[in-house]
Amino acid sequence: MARPREFDPEEAMDKAMGLFWDVGYEEASLTELLAAMEITKGSFYKAFQDKQSVYLASLDRYNSKVISGTVSYLGDSGQGTGRERILGLFAMVADAVKRDGDRLGCFLCNALIDKAAEGGEAESKLQAMVHRLENAFFQAVADEGSVDEKEARETARGILSAYFGLRVLGRAGLSSEMALDCIRQVEWLLYRVKT
Amino acid sequence: MARPREFDPEEAMDKAMGLFWDVGYEEASLTELLAAMEITKGSFYKAFQDKQSVYLASLDRYNSKVISGTVSYLGDSGQGTGRERILGLFAMVADAVKRDGDRLGCFLCNALIDKAAEGGEAESKLQAMVHRLENAFFQAVADEGSVDEKEARETARGILSAYFGLRVLGRAGLSSEMALDCIRQVEWLLYRVKT
């Protein structure tokens, strides 16, 4: 019936997410965004609404791709004990730092700091993601068994804050040995529920 | 000899720091910055260099005011054991969250995420602050005695990441009970070196 679009909207959204992830909302100018998505202004405004809606869509995308991934990795769908899965997740983060010196960090964590998010849709999306992550840690801790719910909740929250801290330090360009030290502390946190 | 300035540069810098702390570098437009500092463009460019140099000066200011404050609080100049001082610091952060729902967070932490900082002067300033904080935690842990240096270093780094994580969550608008749970985990981290 008509001319087909020359780009894949999913791919373009991935690239948009990548840019917002890297530099945040305000720092990403529309020009940079278009360059990253490899489309021109006309195509952009025909296929999407505006910059902000693409940002919100990026948050959703991060939620359904990355967060869902780690949540299911932490969930009982994964193998090993809850403790092993938690440490496995941290090891993956440390690995990313070690390999390519991950300066990207965690989009969720970055967006929590980004003031562009405050108030409005973005904030509730972010809060939801934080809770999803907290509950995933909680599940993994609780799976370790022999621990009352209150203690498991506390531990999960401690691990959550350690996780965000590690991602902040990662973006700050920490050494890989520092990451390993942080992980050893998480390991220690888990001793509490293991014994 | 001449007309005296009508504003206190120190006060103005404080207000500038407050704005950058709150919204970051890019999100703070020059107009907002001038409004915050309560001076006009002419005075600004006569007294300071440009926006970026004021940002860098804000980082220095945060270092010499806030970071130095917490470092000396953690240092042996404070009272109580190292453990008590560390927990006291965390309690203060939790209190700020509880009282006025601190959505400001930690300027250092925010700036680490802010991409405006990457590369150049800002980054090295930030790294220096991170190390200062890490060493302060290390001192406080080591003061607890009966712990070898390697273990103290690990613990200090775990506490550092927990600290940043807590500040991220604070800016995200966490509940005060969540903050208390995080602190209880730090307490547990310190059991390792106490016994």
Added chain:
DNA sequence: ATGGTTAGGAACCAATCGGTACAAAACACA
């Protein structure tokens, strides 16, 4: 009072911001 010197404020600057309008280009179907 007056002259020298500096601060303050507004006008102005090019560049860029996010966003719109529209014409040309590319396809599907006839």
Added chain:
DNA sequence: TGTGTTTTGTACCGATTGGTTCCTAACCAT
């Protein structure tokens, strides 16, 4: 090969960006 429909690229929009210029107002020393 048209013809209708949609995408694409570009020119353009007013508003705002960080920054400069320059004139006037205000002050101190004489």
